[in-house]
Amino acid sequence: MLAMSDRINRSVGLDPEDWEWLAKRGEQTGRTQAAEQWRAKTWRGFTTQRDARTFCDTKRADRYRQKFFPGTQPEQTVRDYFQRWLTTYAATSRKYSTYTSYTRVLNRYLLPTLGHPPLTTLSATDLKQILATAHGKRRQTTRNIFTPIREGLAHAVADGLIATNPALALSPHLRQIRDHKQHVLPFTQAEVAHLLTVAAARDPRVAVAVILGCRAGLRAGEVLGLQWTDLDLPNKLATIRHARVWRRDTTTKNHQLRIVHLTTGVIQALRRLDRHATSPLVLQLNGAGVTQDWLTYHYRELLLAANLPRRRFHDLRHTYASHLIALSASPKYIQGQLGHSTIAVTFDVYGHIFPEQRFVDRLEAIEK
Numbered sequence: 385m386l387a388m389s390d391r392i393n394r395s396v397g398l399d400p401e402d403w404e405w406l407a408k409r410g411e412q413t414g415r416t417q418a419a420e421q422w423r424a425k426t427w428r429g430f431t432t433q434r435d436a437r438t439f440c441d442t443k444r445a446d447r448y449r450q451k452f453f454p455g456t457q458p459e460q461t462v463r464d465y466f467q468r469w470l471t472t473y474a475a476t477s478r479k480y481s482t483y484t485s486y487t488r489v490l491n492r493y494l495l496p497t498l499g500h501p502p503l504t505t506l507s508a509t510d511l512k513q514i515l516a517t518a519h520g521k522r523r524q525t526t527r528n529i530f531t532p533i534r535e536g537l538a539h540a541v542a543d544g545l546i547a548t549n550p551a552l553a554l555s556p557h558l559r560q561i562r563d564h565k566q567h568v569l570p571f572t573q574a575e576v577a578h579l580l581t582v583a584a585a586r587d588p589r590v591a592v593a594v595i596l597g598c599r600a601g602l603r604a605g606e607v608l609g610l611q612w613t614d615l616d617l618p619n620k621l622a623t624i625r626h627a628r629v630w631r632r633d634t635t636t637k638n639h640q641l642r643i644v645h646l647t648t649g650v651i652q653a654l655r656r657l658d659r660h661a662t663s664p665l666v667l668q669l670n671g672a673g674v675t676q677d678w679l680t681y682h683y684r685e686l687l688l689a690a691n692l693p694r695r696r697f698h699d700l701r702h703t704y705a706s707h708l709i710a711l712s713a714s715p716k717y718i719q720g721q722l723g724h725s726t727i728a729v730t731f732d733v734y735g736h737i738f739p740e741q742r743f744v745d746r747l748e749a750i751e752k
Contacts, residue, residue, distance in 0.1 A: 441547035462506055463499030465545070466490055469536045481629040486532040493517060493529055504546055506537075508553035515557060523561040530558060568734065570703035571598065575692060580649070582690040588656045589667050589674065590682045595653050597700030600644050601722050604679060604697050605629045606636060611664040617654065620646040624723065628665075631675055638725045645721065702734075709737050 460468075470490070474483045493514050498506065511533065518526045534551035541549050571579065576598050583591035596602045596610070602624065609626035616622070625641035627634050636642070657666065665673040683697050701722070708718050715738075719730045731738075 438547065459502045459504065460545075461500055462503050463495050465503045465540060466495065466499075466536050469539060473539060474532070479629075479634050480632045481634065484630055485528070489529050489532055490536075494533055503540065506546075506550055508550040511550055511554055512557075515554060523558075526561055527558055530554065568702040568706060568737065569695065569699060570706040571692075571695070571699070573707070576703060579686065579690050579692060583686055584653070586686065586689065587682065588653070589669075590686055592653045592657060593667060593679055593683070593697075594686070594700060595650050597697060598703045599647050599650050601701050601704040602644070603627070603637065603701060604676065605634075608665075608667060608673060608676065608679065609633060610666045612659060612666060613664060615654065615666075617646075617651055620648070620651060622646055628673060629676070631673075636723060638723060640723070640725075642720060642723045705730075705734050706737050709734060709739075 470483070470487055474486050478486070497513060498510050501510075511530075514529065514533075515526070518529055521529075530551060534549065537546065537549045537551050540546045579598075580591065580595055583594050593607050596607050597604075600622065602610070605627035606624050609628035610622070610624070611626060614623045614625060622644045623641055624636060624644055627636050654666065660668045660671050662671045663673060667674045667679075669678065679697065684694065687694055705718055705722060708721070715727060715730055718734070719727050722730065724730045
């Protein structure tokens with residue numbers, strides 16, 4: 385039959401060194417009353433199992449630090465850790481755009497106010513200051529702020545630098561954030577026709593970018609990264625496998641390629657472009673690919689020339705989806721054309737556009 389200490393060790397999942405810590409703690413408490421003997425035997429002076437586990441986690445983290453970070457070295461600060469984490473992990477394991485976003489978020493929200501204290505002292509109360517700073521922002525924006533913080537601290541826990549991840553305590557607060565869902569504002573068919581006419585008269589490259597957005601549903605990065613080898617003009621198909629973000633070549637948003645059907649108007653616009661021998665990209669400027677800034681500037685100038693209200697380039701993609709819905713295209717086809725990871729994403733974004741029908745009225749006809 386197992387001894388009491390062995391049974392407790394197996395139920396709690398403690399190693400011998402953990403039990404030694406608990407035994408010493410039990411000796412320090414010196415409980416002698418009969419009513420507390422059982423608690424002293426089981427948790428060695430701790431009130432709850434959670435307190436005992438937290439004590440062991442802290443000791444285990446201290447042991448790791450003593451092994452890999454000798455006491456002669458100063459304890460690393462929050463700034464030191466996250467700067468090292470960005471260069472050793474985020475820069476090598478995330479897309480460049482994600483790494484840039486992580487760096488911008490940490491330098492703006494975390495490091496200026498909480499970068500100097502030691503990493504081991506960072507608490508959920510400290511992180512709530514960031515939550516207060518982000519008050520009033522959209523829910524997804526606030527979540528994007530805490531994503532690199534939570535991910536970086538998770539690596540610190542795995543490395544034994546801290547016992548627990550304080551960012552996890554803020555998860556209930558992030559779930560409670562409510563914001564008004566922004567509805568899609570697509571261009572009308574008449575506005576699209578006018579926009580394409582003005583674009584063709586100004587610059588064929590801008591015309592191609594606009595028509596790829598509103599007639600093929602490409603994102604801005606996918607437009608910039610489109611290559612001639614991705615096009616099958618005779619069969620009116622385009623394989624979307626590249627994107628260009630922050631002047632760097634990368635993959636699509638969900639890291640998957642998709643085949644998009646092209647209209648005759650898209651084919652004609654593409655054939656008006658000069659194919660440069662030194663660059664495989666469709667949109668070029670002096671033999672090199674155009675940038676996001678170039679596309680944004682000329683798109684805004686196009687809207688002014690066409691006397692249309694200012695809208696994002698991404699609204700061209702919403703226009704493409706809304707027009708397919710108006711033509712009664714199946715949600716699965718729309719998902720494939722847009723490159724959504726799941727059908728749920730398609731319904732979350734465009735569910736309010738799909739027409740409502742009273743199918744229950746047809747049940748009476750079936751019953752008759």
